[in-house]
Amino acid sequence: MKVIILGGDGFCGWPTALHLSKEGHDVTILDNLSRRSIDDELGTNSLTNIPSIHKRLSTWSNLGNSKIKFINIDIAKELGNLIDVFKEEEPEAIIHFAEQRAAPYSMKSMTHEKYTVHNNVLGTHNVLLAINKMPNKKADLVHLGTMGVYGYDGAEFPIPDGYQNIYIENESGEKIKKEILYPANPGSVYHMTKCIDAQLFQFYNKNYKLKITDLHQGIVWGCNTKETLEHPDLVNRFDYDGDYGTVLNRFLIQASINYPLTVHGTGGQTRAFINIKDTVKCIKLAIENPPSGERVRIANQMAETFSVKHLAERVSNLTGAKIAFVNNPRNELEENELSVKNEVLCNLGWNPIKLDDSGLHEIYSYAKKHVGNINLEMIPATSCWNESKMPGIPTL
Numbered sequence: 004m005k006v007i008i009l010g011g012d013g014f015c016g017w018p019t020a021l022h023l024s025k026e027g028h029d030v031t032i033l034d035n036l037s038r039r040s041i042d043d044e045l046g047t048n049s050l051t052n053i054p055s056i057h058k059r060l061s062t063w064s065n066l067g068n069s070k071i072k073f074i075n076i077d078i079a080k081e082l083g084n085l086i087d088v089f090k091e092e093e094p095e096a097i098i099h100f101a102e103q104r105a106a107p108y109s110m111k112s113m114t115h116e117k118y119t120v121h122n123n124v125l126g127t128h129n130v131l132l133a134i135n136k137m138p139n140k141k142a143d144l145v146h147l148g149t150m151g152v153y154g155y156d157g158a159e160f161p162i163p164d165g166y167q168n169i170y171i172e173n174e175s176g177e178k179i180k181k182e183i184l185y186p187a188n189p190g191s192v193y194h195m196t197k198c199i200d201a202q203l204f205q206f207y208n209k210n211y212k213l214k215i216t217d218l219h220q221g222i223v224w225g226c227n228t229k230e231t232l233e234h235p236d237l238v239n240r241f242d243y244d245g246d247y248g249t250v251l252n253r254f255l256i257q258a259s260i261n262y263p264l265t266v267h268g269t270g271g272q273t274r275a276f277i278n279i280k281d282t283v284k285c286i287k288l289a290i291e292n293p294p295s296g297e298r299v300r301i302a303n304q305m306a307e308t309f310s311v312k313h314l315a316e317r318v319s320n321l322t323g324a325k326i327a328f329v330n331n332p333r334n335e336l337e338e339n340e341l342s343v344k345n346e347v348l349c350n351l352g353w354n355p356i357k358l359d360d361s362g363l364h365e366i367y368s369y370a371k372k373h374v375g376n377i378n379l380e381m382i383p384a385t386s387c388w389n390e391s392k393m394p395g396i397p398t399l
């Protein structure tokens with residue numbers, strides 16, 4: 004299958020590109036390399052040394068794998084070029100990872116809020132416009148959303164895969180059944196852009212019959228996949244800083260240098276998680292099993308839920324690291340329960356990887372090999388939803 008991967012140089016996009024190429028798909032990556040520029044802006048780095056995209060791709064083909072093409076394009080700014088690429092390449096599937104994806108980064112300043120909205124919302128809309136301009140068969144779109152679109156206040160019942168039945172009482176007291184999108188409840192500007200994306204998909208599916216899958220992904224942990232381990236040049240990025248580092252990866256990296264595990268608030272926030280190896284499997288399932296197109300297919304791409312405190316305790320028990328409870332910089336419930344359905348992907352054959360000590364140990368040992376690359380100043384979270392709640396630096 005001919006596949007275009009938007010954002011294929013990033014943390015989820017790169018291992019997905021390699022996996023799909025290995026599985027026999029013809030892959031082209033479109034990326035403006037903005038994630039690399041954001042590293043420069045923040046003065047941070049991936050824990051792993053990631054070579055240029057050109058080096059990554061030449062190593063991949065030199066190992067005897069099929070060639071992956073790369074086009075440098077800003078999908079939010081270059082609509083004309085995007086239309087031309089889709090027309091020329093005629094992909095059957097387009098996978099859309101190309102958004103600014105860190106909630107803390109989106110809340111740093113007005114400039115970052117504006118950038119995140121422009122980049123994500125205009126980017127997604129341009130992708131829909133460009134698919135709609137494809138002359139022959141229009142490509143199926145698979146977009147990476149986030150579990151954060153639902154908010155985290157639903158303890159009474161599991162969050163469904165996107166759609167919710169509700170009953171509205173009319174004036175005669177009759178209860179009318181309606182199916183609605185599960186109510187959006189974003190907790191940051193970043194999450195808000197994903198909620199707007201979801202509305203764009205509803206319209207383009209209803210009006211133009213575009214076939215769209217929106218995968219509401221949990222927080223990703225882990226770093227490498229089978230393919231990224233084929234050669235050191237293929238290594239995935241591994242973020243540990245206060246903006247882009249995801250919580251479990253951050254704890255494992257903090258433990259690797261004996262830095263206290265920075266739990267925000269009480270750690271009672273429960274969130275959904277998925278291993279990076281499962282991210283690539285789910286995307287493959289989504290493109291190889293396209294939806295009927297009658298409505299947007301929405302799937303919760305998450306394996307299980309844990310509280311932040313539980314994760315810190317698991318990592319602490321395994322590594323001996325201390326836990327530091329610091330101010331929570333986010334505006335969120337201190338404690339919440341969370342249960343989530345993931346039936347759509349499981350019905351396609353997904354068998355989620357569950358968190359266990361050997362999985363944690365694998366990432367911890369991997370992090371330990373790269374401790375020389377850690378810049379301690381980048382570890383504390385410095386982006387605050389409310390400045391009075393700055394977490395500060397734990398005692399070392």
Ligand SMILES: NC(=O)c1ccc[n+]([C@@H]2O[C@H](COP(=O)([O-])OP(=O)(O)OC[C@H]3O[C@@H](n4cnc5c(N)ncnc54)[C@H](O)[C@@H]3O)[C@@H](O)[C@H]2O)c1
Pocket residue numbers: 009010011012013014015016033034035036037038039076077078079080099100101102103104122126147148149150220221222223224249
């Ligand atoms: N990493 C996670 O834990 C996680 C969790 C849930 C959802 N997601 C979603 O998955 C997707 C990928 O996340 P990631 O962790 O790989 O992020 P990432 O920042 O590592 O990768 C995103 C890639 O998109 C590119 N990009 C951004 N804006 C672009 C634009 N305008 N034009 C072209 N390229 C652009 C970047 O250069 C980068 O290579 C995101 O949409 C994110 O919201 C990620």
